[in-house]
Amino acid sequence: MEKYRHSDRQTWSRRLEAGQIHLGDGPCGIDTVLLAGSSLKYHRPPWDEPSAPRDFSVLYQDDDLVAVEKPSGLQVLPAAQFLENTLLHVVKERLGADLAPVHRLGRGTSGIVLFARTDAARRGLSEDLSTGKMKKIYAALAQGVGLPNEFSVDQEIGAVAYPGMGTVHAAVAGGKKSISHIRVIESRERDSATLVEVEIPTGRPHQIRIHLAVAGYPLVGEPFYQIGGHPPKTGPNQRVPLPGDLGYHLHAAQVVFDHPTTHQSMKIECPASEILRPTKSANHS
Numbered sequence: 001m002e003k004y005r006h007s008d009r010q011t012w013s014r015r016l017e018a019g020q021i022h023l024g025d026g027p028c029g030i031d032t033v034l035l036a037g038s039s040l041k042y043h044r045p046p047w048d049e050p051s052a053p054r055d056f057s058v059l060y061q062d063d064d065l066v067a068v069e070k071p072s073g074l075q076v077l078p079a080a081q082f083l084e085n086t087l088l089h090v091v092k093e094r095l096g097a098d099l100a101p102v103h104r105l106g107r108g109t110s111g112i113v114l115f116a117r118t119d120a121a122r123r124g125l126s127e128d129l130s131t132g133k134m135k136k137i138y139a140a141l142a143q144g145v146g147l148p149n150e151f152s153v154d155q156e157i158g159a160v161a162y163p164g165m166g167t168v169h170a171a172v173a174g175g176k177k178s179i180s181h182i183r184v185i186e187s188r189e190r191d192s193a194t195l196v197e198v199e200i201p202t203g204r205p206h207q208i209r210i211h212l213a214v215a216g217y218p219l220v221g222e223p224f225y226q227i228g229g230h231p232p233k234t235g236p237n238q239r240v241p242l243p244g245d246l247g248y249h250l251h252a253a254q255v256v257f258d259h260p261t262t263h264q265s266m267k268i269e270c271p272a273s274e275i276l277r278p279t280k281s282a283n284h285s
Contacts, residue, residue, distance in 0.1 A: 015042065028128040032065040052085035058095070059268055064261050065102075065114060066095060067268045073246055076101055080244070091115060103129055106206055107244040109128030111138070111252025112270045116260075124260030130199040135256035138208055138278040140218040141249035142194045145187045153211035154179045154228060162231050164240050169205040171214050178204045180211040186278050193220050195278060197253075206243055208250060211274040221247035251276050 012021075019027035022041045023034070034040075056068040068091060070076065076087045085090070092099055095115075102114040102125045116122035128134040158175025159167035179202055185195040194217070198208050208218055214229040222247035226232055234240050251272040259266050271277075 020045065047273050049083055049085055050081050052082065054085060054090045056087065056090060059112065059270055060266075061095070064086055064118055064259070065125065066091070066099060067112055067114050067255070069270050070105055070110060070113045070252075072108050074208055075244070076104045076113060077108045078082045087113060102126055103203060104205075105252055106209070106250070108246040108248050109138075109252060110273070112255050112268055113252070114255065114265040114268075115259075121260040125257065128257050129203060133257070135254075136200050136203065137254040138198045138200070139185075139251045139253045139272045140196050140198050140208060140212065141276060142196050142212050143192065143218045143222075144217050144219050145189050145192060145194055146196050147182075147184050147187075147196070147215075147217060150181075150183050151215070152179060152181045153215050154229065155211060155214045157207060157229075160231065161232055165242070168231055168243050169210070170225070170231055171210055176202075178202045178207055178211070180208060182212070182215070188279075191220075195276065209248065219250060221249060223247045249273075249275055 013030060015021055016030050020043050021028055022043055023032060023038060028040070028118065052075065053071040053073050055071060056074070058066065059069055064081055068087070070087050074087050074090075075082045076086070076118040078086050078088065088101060096117075098117055099115040100121060100122050103114055105111060105113055113124060125134070155171045155178060156173060156175035157169055157178045158172040160170045160172055162168040179200070181182070181199045181201075183197045185197055187194050198212075200207055204210075206225070209222060209225050210229040212218055213225040213227055216227055218225060218227060224231060224241050224243050232241050251270070253270055253272055255268045257266055258264070
């Protein structure tokens with residue numbers, strides 16, 4: 001139990017009582033005596049997986065890589081409640097088991113995700129991503145108006161304690177270096193919102209959501225990050241909000257990189273939904 005801390009002692013006790021922990025060919029109980037070298041197996045009951053959008057579009061593909069459009073609401077990798085309703089699973093199901101994602105997007109974020117077909121392509125793209133050579137531009141709808149036309153946020157991001165999850169990523173001193181460059185596209189005074197373009201040389205989890213909250217302009221519909229880039233405070237008998245909750249408006253609209261084999265400059269673009277496109281009637285900054 002000390003090794004598998006994703007579940008507490010009470011949870012493992014319930015699993016023992018339910019006959020889900022087996023010793024040899026049969027279930028063992030709380031009072032079963034284990035001998036040196038005994039091996040236990042956890043037989044997890046059938047997974048009740050939440051539904052999620054499974055459709056995606058292929059934006060580009062060749063022998064080395066694939067670029068797809070991820071819908072909002074579809075998680076990239078298996079985690080928590082999601083095993084098969086993930087982008088990784090549906091992409092492999094349709095395009096081949098040899099694909100590996102080069103980077104991730106948050107569950108509620110839509111837009112471009114790159115997959116590598118070969119180990120060499122994955123190494124090359126991952127290196128460009130980690131060194132900042134890959135240019136990533138997002139469209140985001142932030143709360144408030146009167147934002148500076150252009151500004152940057154360089155708040156460090158790291159792990160902080162959070163109920164039920166152990167830790168989550170948030171603004172924290174001494175975290176990993178992170179920088180976001182924000183440019184106003186248009187101000188929507190009627191909605192008290194601003195459409196912005198965000199370029200991120202670094203790619204920390206939930207970076208744009210955290211940095212806009214740090215600047216005082218959380219995303220419209222932001223379910224988790226408070227002004228300052230911190231998780232919400234929770235009280236007794238309340239549902240604990242999660243970073244993967246939906247409702248915010250964020251889209252990976254453009255990725256520019258050098259092809260890992262030909263070394264030619266590549267630009268992949270993916271149009272955003274209507275709410276993240278400039279409108280003719282809005283006041284432009």
